[in-house]
Amino acid sequence: MLKTLFSLELKSLFRSPTWKQNLWMRILIVFAILYFVLIFLSLGVGAYYIIEKADIGEPFEVINRYLIYYLGFDIVFRYMMQPMPVTNVQPLLYQNIKKATVVHFSMLKMLYSFFNWSHLFFLIPLSIILVVEGQPSGTTWLWSLSIYLLLLINNYLNVLVNQKNAVFAVVATLVLGSSGLQYFGVFDITTYTQVFFNALFERSWLVVPILMITLITYYAAFSHFRSLMYLDAGLAKKNERTISISENYFSRYGKLGLILRNDVALILRNKRARQAVFAGFFFIFYGLLFFTGAVEAYESDTWKLFAGIFVTGGFLFSFGQYVPSWDSQYYPLLMTQNITYLEYLKSKYTLIQVFTLATTILSSWYLIFGLEIFSYVLLGAIYNLTINSVIVLWGGAYVRTKIDLTSSKKAFGDKNAFNYRTLLLTLPKIALPLAIYGGFNYALGPLAAKISIVVVSIIGYFLKPFLFKTIISIYQKEKYETLKAYRS
């Protein structure tokens, strides 16, 4: 039975319209996966020696101390990006297949997710190094197994948490809060958790209770999914309470207002769109990695600009990336009403501008790191407002991913509007300013580099009408292909 389900899975993968269309996307994904595998590998191999060289304590002790953050950030990233196991369940409900089999299949499928196997590239070399450096091999491998099981617990917890934003907010606050407290030296959570991770090593039998807990979370996630397997439960369309949006405010902007009002409704009333906004908000904190000196490689100015672009451009990337896919469900309507592409794009553009401005204002708390740091946030904002907010619409014309706003047919619906594909598409929008900045910085110094970004932004601003014209002609050219992709 599992074999049949597996072959269905393969078919749905290879026959999906996105698979057929985006060859370059797949290549990018492969490269990104390789990149992350390399990072994990080098962390696994290098962690021990880096810590030894930095002379901040016995390497194994230090690793045990900070493992809590490894696990903490793991669950946050999982929540943000790991796709839920999507199985098109409804047609299977009426067939002679046990519901439990379908659910088990979906759950086991998750083990093949990048978010699970990638950790092995960290843990295995790390354990080898530990053994080479004189730790007893049996207990080391059991320790390693315990850590991996804890990561699997994260995996299944994420399944449960994924349905509830509130739970995630609590976890994220705990992780961010405790790292903040530790950074400012108020409270150090790691002194307590270190004891726990040390114990995993010293008392190898602890792997047994951890295995039990893993099985329990598996079972909890299993029964959660199992309970959704009814037409009136997880597969049901939920009758939501309507959220009203004032008509008067938008009516003064004419046709643009009409479309804008729909876009606001789109964001407020659809979970996937809401999550894009949420992801955008999350990126405000992304700069912490760069501006606090937490990661040594990110110390250079060019990387700080990179951070600046991401901090203020979260919404731009997570939402703008998918224009016009957000409207995929009713694209034929838009194509037959008298709306011009310019009006349509202007509405999305306005939305992106408003959100980028809002995030810039929210990011002003980076001022506590000083004006110099904040200037990168501002530079990023300027570049996003003038150039990226237009370019992002350009990229959208080629994405053609159908977004199912309700995903009512899939019980375990793919709720993550923001995933690694989105991230990949952002690269071109970032490479250009970084190259300009890096070049000027190298040749003429940091001030000239900053000015160059401002100048490029101004040029971009004046090129806007021309850019819009180009983008519109692309949308027009792609119209039939886009309609076709959205239909299937």
Place this chain on the structure above:
Amino acid sequence: MINVSNLSKTYKDTTVLSIESLQLSKGEIIGLVGNNGAGKTTFFSLLLDLIKPSTGYIENNEIKVNESEVWKSTTAAFIDESFLIGYLTPEEYFSFIAGLRSVSKVDLELFLERFGTFFNEEILGKNKYIRDLSKGNQKKVGIAAAFIGAPELVILDEPFANLDPRAQMQLQNLLRQINQDLGCSIFVSSHDLLHVSELCQRILILNKGELVKDVTKGELSLDELRSFFMEEIAVTEEEPSTPLSADE
């Protein structure tokens, strides 16, 4: 108002639609019938410039639909759910369409009164998103919205499907009334021969992508219309009947 010339749509080697010449005049109710795969939806999609013709063109008010978008202000359609915005309430959806067609709020309300009994108190004031309505009610919303702003041509794909018997009757009357009052041309497709023969002033029959009959009302009775499809069945069933009889 519609002029079709040399139109065809081909996917790889199969031609799904081929119409040499066809003119539709203003103010008529025109019915399009044919079996599944006859090319009805393909024809509608071509009329709305949702797919590209392989050869030929369609003119709407003497403007080729794939070259200019002027026709969008005088033409409306309801083909399927992809013409509805699921996360809006019916009222919001109507006012969105009305805004695009420059119909004032007051006029919109006046216009919607006409649909009072058709809506059967299940559409307006329910505070529900369109995606939470039943299939039949979604259809009602789409059909009503297509007529907002009195477009010259309204295209409806299978408007009677998914409606309950009472709503089907009401819809027939409504379409007739709107056609008389507003002078819209209405182009409907249907599998229900009875509805088509009662409602339409002109009937087109498509078969395997070709226009095989083009008759005005009175020229062809319901029985004749039926017998056309009966002949089809007779032709297709003759062939397998031979091996069966050989068994005896």
